[in-house]
Amino acid sequence: MRRRKAGGSRLLAGFAGLAAATCLLPMLAVALAATTxxxxxxxxxxxxxxxxxxxxxxxxxxxxxxxxxxxxxxxxxxxxxxxxxxxxxxxxxxxxxxxxxxxxxxxxxxxxxxxxxxxxxxxxxxxxxxxxxxxxxxxxxxxxxxxxxxxxxxxxxxxxxxxxxxxxxxxxxxxxxxxxxxxxxxxxxxxxxxxxxxxxxxxxxxxxxxxxxxxxxxxxxxxxxxxxxxxxxxxxxxxxxxxxxxxxxxxxxxxxxxxxxxxxxxxxxxxxxxxxxxxxxxxxxxxxxxxxxxxxxxxxxxxxxxxxxxxxxxxxGSEQDLLSRRYQRFIQNSLVLASAAAALTVAAAIAVGFYQRLAPGRIASAAGYVARLGYAVPGGVIAVGLLVPFAAFDNALDAWMRARFDYSTGLLVTGSIWLLVAAYMVRFLAAALGAYEGGQSTVHANMDAAARSLGQTPLGALRRVHLPILTPSLLTALLIVFVDVMKELPATLIMRPFNYDTLAVQAYRLASDERLEGAAVPSLIIVAVGLLPVVLICRQVGRQVQGAGK
The missing domain is CATH 1.10.3720.10 (MetI-like)
Structure with missing residues (x-):
């Protein structure tokens, strides 16, 4: 039982550390690339x-x-x-x-x-x-x-x-x-x-x-x-x-x-x-x-x-057809990126937030602080900070494979969807972590003690006690990150795979060509999706008003 508990704690600590290291990587890479x-x-x-x-x-x-x-x-x-x-x-x-x-x-x-x-x-x-x-x-x-x-x-x-x-x-x-x-x-x-x-x-x-x-x-x-x-x-x-x-x-x-x-x-x-x-x-x-x-x-x-x-x-007055295969691809790309980024970001927020609760101390506090830095880092900086080290890795791996096996691996990481998703996670992890910690504050410490006394591992307590209670907060975090990714432009422009355009990129491209009427179509979709978290905020404001009036 002790091994299971220690294994679960190490797994949680590892995931939290990986998320914090990913947030810190672009900042260190930018500083190193700039100084060299x-x-x-x-x-x-x-x-x-x-x-x-x-x-x-x-x-x-x-x-x-x-x-x-x-x-x-x-x-x-x-x-x-x-x-x-x-x-x-x-x-x-x-x-x-x-x-x-x-x-x-x-x-x-x-x-x-x-x-x-x-x-x-x-x-x-x-x-x-x-x-x-x-x-x-x-x-x-x-x-x-x-x-x-x-x-x-x-x-x-x-x-x-x-x-x-x-x-x-x-x-x-x-x-x-x-x-x-x-x-x-x-x-x-x-x-x-x-x-x-x-x-x-x-x-x-x-x-x-x-x-x-x-x-x-x-x-x-x-x-x-x-x-x-x-x-x-x-x-x-x-x-x-x-x-x-x-x-x-x-x-x-x-x-x-x-x-x-x-x-x-x-x-x-x-x-x-x-x-x-x-x-x-x-x-x-x-x-x-x-x-x-x-x-x-x-x-x-x-x-x-x-x-x-x-x-x-x-x-x-535009000639843009939302039902065309081209626009369906834009919408599909946007939804895939936003969904993957939201899932990964919320998972990282759960790991960092629960690790801070499970093992409070300097290491957990440092991981939480680093994870929150992404909200202050512009998307363009994150893009440069991730592309520089991974491009160097891809080039080094390709050179080694050519020299040893006469085989070119090409760019395995650079220009991939998952590197772009990682950039989104760095950018918006603070928002997801804030929503998660807001809900976690309602879970009393006695619930953790009760779960542990019943033989639950830390991961078991997280799965059976915390996550069911925190479902509304997690859904809010998912929605906020989803919409933020739909609107994100600089990181998407720099890091997107070749010929993998989103609604935001399409709107920017049409507007840059002075085709503003065409840019209105993807823009309206982005705004419509953006209304979802705003409705949640409005409901929260309404509850706050009712509570203040009592």
Whole structure:
């Protein structure tokens, strides 16, 4: 019995260690490839494109951070602390833009607001102006890319901030009002400082998604580190430059991850006491109610309703046939990759999460920390970090087989589906681990003790006790990873097997050829699939509201 228990523990530890090592491999490979690539490439980059990449990335990050902060905090405050017409609908609808990848939003708005689009064409027809007779904001710009990212990323700040507002007690707020503060003054001096950790966490999540974005900035022609990596790898065939750019982006991403961890670790939340009283929402009327409706409805309209209408109009005018064999192959490839990646990622999350519970200590903590780093690493960095070592392995194996047996093995790992699936696991393991650990916290330690006293091995306790209880959390994790893989673009573009295209790749390719109406068809499918986890989030928000109201 002891051997069986030890064997199960070693198997679990081995799988958890393998998952953590896979997450660490691309970071180490990028660092090694960048440092061994010579100084000539990085010197050339410093004198040419690197300052521009750094400046543009910094501007984009700043604009997105400010945008998601303003929209997320203001809407969270209004739907939580006030009551106005349509508030119940808007508090859920504000989450819907999460279903959109930013690059899909870019395709929709370019179709409408670009120079040949309906808005500028109508303006020229009505006024009789020529192309140089008027000024119109350029959608294909750094500011335009920032707007697209803000519209799809502000829900991160909204969800976290709203949850923090719901947990606040009315005591401090009422004390500020009793001391002569106006409602707005009490908000600035009492409520806002108390939810600062939640706001910072949401903004940092949005910033990390911004530096990882490739589809939006590439389509708009904005030169960031993400586009530079892709250009160096494919257009210039310079792997050293790609690795060194990836190292720069990786350093920035890890710095943000460290800041997020520090602010989360430094946050101090005080539990609700028996004397805690929920804040009573203020009823808004007249122009104040109209202003609240406008502030909350505008992000929903711009981030979800209007793009959906535009994409439907574009799709109706396209020549793309969803029933064709070609599109069925795109859908099949997307589903196969997303399903395999979701299954592998959730299995790795179970191994890492349960190992941390089974054998708490430095090794388990280190494995969990490394497994979470992937969410801060852009897909392009992960792709470069996995392709460099496995390409070297394939080439070395092929050379050895040629020399020994006069037989060429070709590329066994590089360019395979499973290497791409491994990249997805590295990228999204943190999301699956978060969902798993959220459910695992409901399993009391006494259940483990009872299972062990009845003779169950660790794996037996996991299979017979934990997994049945955690089924809802595991299904949520599967769905989140599935949808994230469907939307993932940079890693798929770099690592996909030859002639193995997905819906995201097809949408990007059509948009790059300025066939925006055709790109609307795969984009709509991606958005439709993305609505599934958003519906789950909306249901969770609804339960939270009901719980707060009791």
């Amino acid at each position: 690539g010579g100084t000539g490439t990085i010197a050339h980059l410093l004198n040419t494109v690197l300052p521009g990449y750094a400046f543009t990335t910094l501007v984009l990050v700043t604009l997105v951070a400010v945008g998601v902060l303003l929209i997320g905090v203001s809407t969270a405050w209004l739907v939580t602390m006030t009551r106005f017409p349509g508030q119940r609908v808007l508090e859920v609808a504000l989450v819907l833009p999460l279903a959109f990848p930013a690059y899909v939003l870019a395709y929709a708005y370019t179709h409408v607001f670009d120079h040949p689009g309906v808005v500028q064409s109508t303006l020229r027809d009505v006024t009789g102006w020529g192309p140089r007779d008027y000024w119109f904001p350029e959608i294909r710009s750094t500011e335009g890319a920032a707007l697209m990212l803000v519209l799809v990323l502000y829900p991160y700040v909204y969800l976290l901030t709203r949850a923090a507002f719901l947990q606040q007690s009315a005591a401090a707020f009422q004390a500020a009002r009793a001391l002569g503060r106006t409602p707005l003054g009490a908000f600035w001096t009492v409520s806002l400082p108390m939810v600062r950790p939640a706001i910072a966490g949401g903004v940092l999540l949005a910033v990390m998604e911004t530096i990882a974005d490739f589809g939006t900035v590439a389509y708009f022609g904005v030169q960031t580190f993400a586009t530079g990596i892709y250009t160096s790898w494919f257009s210039m065939a310079d792997r050293a430059a790609a690795a060194q750019l990836a190292l720069c982006l990786l350093s920035f991403a890890l710095l943000l991850a460290m800041l997020e961890r520090l602010q989360r670790g430094g946050a101090r939340y005080h539990g609700a006491s028996k004397r805690q009283v929920p804040i009573r929402p203020v009823r808004l009327r007249g122009w104040r109610a109209a202003g609240a409706v406008t502030i909350c409805a505008l992000p929903v309209i711009l981030g979800f309703a209007l793009p959906v209408l535009i994409l439907f109009e574009m799709a109706l």
